[in-house]
Amino acid sequence: MYDFTPFIESITSYLNENLSPFWAGLISMVLLGVGILLFYAVLGLYLVYAERKICARMQNRMGPNRVGPGGIFQTIADLIKLLLKELIYIRNADSLLFNIAPFIVIVASIMAIGAIPFAKGLQAVDLNIGVLYILAISSMGVIGILIAGWASNSKYSVIGAMRSGAQVISYELSVGLALLGIITFAGSMQFSEIIASQEDGWWIFKGHIPAMIAFVIFLIAGTAETNRGPFDLAEAESELTAGFHTEYSGIKFAFFFLAEYMNMFIIAAVATTLFLGGWLPFHLFQWQGFNNVMDFIPPVFWFFGKAAFVIYLMMWFKWTFPRLRIDQLLALEWKYLLPINLMNLILIAFLTLMKWHF
């Protein structure tokens, strides 16, 4: 019912008929870029607001409630404040690297948004190695963090950046292996095919126990990838002031901040697509009536609803648990998550071979 493919086809065919292929391609890419940037900025603003409200509710208080009805313009006020702040230049810092670091982090996360399917046909580019592309691009974010720490010419920043670099590189392994399990089940790395293979049930239900273990490991490793939650010692406020982004002020700090929230959204979107069925509605066995009611809700709502649930889980982790130390974090990855991941993968391969999943 809700299919965006004809709509997209009509735009591309209109452009192709009236202009030369070069201009048609250029204009469609510009439109796409503007659309993704707008989406990125607006979603980032509202994720910050949602986090403040959720954490306030867990702490027996109200969140922002003055700027706008219910405080919804609070983040816009914060953004204006950050834009007006003075950008402090450090004398002995490497100015090219210092200025380029926030851009690397932001560009890496914007590029990852391009591959995620929001509804049928609403996907920027449907690569046949979709999952691998997202993993590779989000690994580029760590380059930005290391450069930021090094170029700040400050002891605190270097410590924070080195810790963060070690953390991200270790947890990428777990993220990849957890996703590899679902790819084994589905048989393809292309996002639209993975979603098509879930039409008779989401992988978290079809794959029973191994898929649930893979989901939990993916959540933990994903939280660690984005320097969030109990793994945020790179920016631990109570230990080293602000870690690798101590020396950044104004809009550059806003870039790091925004990139962290959007990375969280990307992890949630990938989890939704691979484990929770993407934009597919929730069908219960073969009950026609129930399924028709579920079909009536547009897929975009299903996608964002499921992503919101995963984001809520990640926020719940952050506000409940104390922080891990760097050696405990690395021990968790190498001694616990990686062996369990490998065992799980072998189990999933075996199940796929014997067709013992639903």
Place this chain on the structure above:
Amino acid sequence: MALLKTIKAIGKYFYDIYDGVTSLARGMKVTGSYFVRPSSVVTQKYPENRATLKMFDNFKGELQLIHDENNKHSCNVCNTCARRCPNGSIEIIYKKVEGADGRTKKVLDKYVYHLETCSFCGLCVPSCDEFALRFDQDFEHAVFDRGKLTKVLNKPGSSSKAMKE
């Protein structure tokens, strides 16, 4: 023997994982239980609730000289409160007048109270024999000009009950 040790080590490994995950789940249950109960919010909506906000009776807000409905206060310039104050936040300025019976007595001219140095210790109020002082419940003392914090506590045109005219 070595086989038994290995089995025990593997068992301990999985038990550690189980123990860790359940302890984390218990913590999450506590915060989750507060999330789903909106009635557990304890924030007071100040300053919108100024109309209904009532502090306790004994609250030490600001020092006040008690005036009754005829604009009379009870200070008899004995200087006890100024002597008891540990850091000199009370200054009593008096003038000498001829009384009806020919003797000079002291009459209160200005009861100066330095709010900026008062530490709200409460030593002055119980020391007054005439019960002339009390603490008000006003707590909003912030001003833009420090001169406003030096207050004169006796109202203009008031006279003392303790002095018989």
Place this chain on the structure above:
Amino acid sequence: MEETLLDFDLRDKEEYIINMGPQHPSTHGVLRFEVCLQGEQIKYLRPHCGYIHRGIEKMSEALTYPQLVHLTDRMDYLSAHINNEAVALCVENAMGVEVSDRVKYIRTIFAELTRIASHQLWWCAFGMDLGALTTFFYGLRDREHILDIFEETTGSRLTQSFITPGGLMADVHPNFQKRIKEFITYFRKKLPEYDQLLTGNIIFRERTHGIGVMSKEVAIDYGVTGPSGRGSGFSCDIRKIAPYSAYPFVKFNEITLPEGDTYARYVVRIKEMWESLNILEQLIDNIPQGPTMLELKAVKAPKGEYYQRVETARGELGVYIVSDGGPSPARIHYRTPNFSNLFVINKLAKGHKIADLVAISGSLDLVIPDIDR
């Protein structure tokens, strides 16, 4: 021979010095730590105090004994009542007078409420330092109930100046008993939540087991008293060694644990909160009637030297008064628990990482104005 703080210099080129300066989110006040690091490991640690020295001992020489209360509760402001009680007991012993039983009971009730409030604030700040930011709000939410009890009777929440030589400044409010009983029932339900949220948590246990181990000999050498000392097996509770006020009339346990690491110090404080609730229950129903203030002509200590010690929430506070017979003390000196507790931190933190330094200084529960007076 053990090296002292003064004879250490940087030999290794890989070492560098970091300042956890006077303004820092986790040092609970203005305290400067000079930390020499190699990678992430701490090689030595030198604390610099004195940023909030206000000259309380010198100022007290110009005040009379009843006026001292306005300065003593600004020393360790989280155990304000107990500080006032120390000075009041010292002066009363010097003058040779004894207060009525009602005053003793009420002083002890206030002291135990202060102890619970101080431990609640410690718990919430400790959790926040380790990264569990929600604990801050839960601790403060429960502390508000105690502060309401204080405010109803004394008029202030933090610096109450209520206990004075000779008795109390005023009588308690009629609602006093009812509020305390409600608080005891409320808090008994909330304290297990503290355990569920933080104590049993595996991340917390990993961060605090085996960190900052202080043996009993080190605790006695440095004079570390209070829950920090009791976490190393040093039984130093003044309420048991030299009972004062209403402590001879109540039954309670002194909690000591032998391990001496951060987790032991944490558990001692949580268990002390339970014990304080028990003490409150024993006292609250039996407050005898009587006068709340002795009729004293003049509060003057006779010529001589007098010492009194009490157990604040952080350790042993000693008040030493040298009097020449006048209305003001000639010299007053406070032996504060935080001063001794601070300087053991170099020994505890050597060899650990920076993240552990935050956990150790949080578990020693330092209040900086008490160090500097």
